[in-house]
Amino acid sequence: MKSYNVAVVGATGMVGQKMLQVLEEMKFPVNNLYPMASARSKGKTVKFGDKEYVVEELCDEAFDKDIDIALFSAGGSTSERFAPAAAKRGVIVIDNSSAWRMDPEVPLVVPEVNPEDLKRHKNIIANPNCSTIQAMVALKPIYDKYGIDRIVYSTYQAVSGSGVKGYKDLEEGVKGAENQFYPHPIAYNCLPHIDDFLDNGYTKEEMKMVNETHKIMHDDNIRVTATTVRVPVYYGHSESINVExxxxxxxEDVKALFKDAPGCVLRDDPANNVYPLAREAEGTNDVYIGRIRRDFSIDNGINFWCVADNIRKGAAANAVQIAFALIEEGLI
Structure with a gap:
């Protein structure tokens, strides 16, 4: 297999570090690696394989090198500033921020769901929101076989989804320290508040799930609503999904669909206390599905429970899988 020159932007951050780990674990064919970050991280080192690499400062000129793919995980404003500079130089950017997700010119891709959208990329590809990614992997087989009229998302999201500051609020909170990042203590608590509130009463996180579902599925007729909640778990987003x-x-046919669906792992034996757990999902790239049952309150209703590691499948692993899909489709 041909090897590729890969940049990781935001290489010293939580997701950037995980991108390096996943690139190595999945044996992505890396020729030269270029870790990049902000000026304050310039000169730090990161490990990849059996080597250590010096982090260089992110700037337009950093992409003047022969770089094939750049995995971005450095925040929306950074992506807005530097992704076009990289794309202009022929680099294919796979961006983990929200900056490009709803741009009609930018594919929003979950490889198990809509890899065909990669064919229209213009050197920028968006990684969906972490909570959306795992839901799409689970919902795609249902959509293909039965169609979907309505989705109700209720999420229980880990603090690592907020980055280091959110993680530390829980870590220190269980020791009795006051919250420094969240508006209320997260230790021994649940916060029905992820990202900013909008005029319609929803949060940005909730509207991301609504809008990204429509874009990925190419179906604006699906009625979607969401309530997203931050819970005192370090890694692993859990979701209760109700589908009409x-x-x-x-x-039983729905269970069989999940069992055979790419990227899904069925954990559905409630009589023996077998159902998806955040602790089980942590450190893996799969989407775990269980508690599958009929919703008797509506016609054609399904309830299920869906869990995935938000830093891996919800971010780093999905980005690396997109890179592999580009190779498989002959798009790089």
Whole structure:
């Protein structure tokens, strides 16, 4: 297999570090690696394989080198500033921020769901929101077989989704320290508040799930609502998903769909206390699905529980899988 020159932007951050780890674990064919970060991280070192690499400062000229792919995880404003500079120089940017997700010219991709969208990329590809990614992996087989009229998302999201500051609020909070990042203590608590509140009463995180579902599925007719909650868990987003399908189904057929779906792991034996757990998902790249049951309150209703590691499948692993999909589709 041909090897590629890869830049990781935000290489010293939580997701950037995980991108390096996943690139290595998945044996992505890296020729030269270029870790980049802000000026305050310039000169630090990161490990990849059996080597240590010096982090260089992110600037336009950093992409003058022969770079094939750049994995960005450095925040929306950084991506808005530097992704076009990289793309202009022929680098394919896979961006983990929210900056490009709803741009109609930018594909928003979950490789198990809509890899065909990569064919229209213009050197910038968006990684969806962490909570959306795992939901899409689970919902795609249902959508393809039965169609979907309505989705109700209720999420229980780990503090690592807020980055180091959120992680530390929980870590220190269980020791009795006051919260420094969240508006209320997260230790022994649940906060129905992720990102800013909007005029419609929803948060930005909730509207991300609504809008990204429509874009990834290419179906604006699906009625979608969401409530997103931050919970005192370090890694692993959990989601209760309620689906109303267009066609009738048998619940055993739905379970069989999940069992065979790419990227899904079925954990559905409640009689023996087998169902998806955040602790089980941590450190893996799969989406775990269980508690599958009929919703008797509506026609054609399904309830299920869905769990994934938000830093891996919800961010780093999905980005690396996009890079692999580019190779498989002959797009790089």
């Amino acid at each position: 399908t267009k066609k009738p189904f048998e619940i």
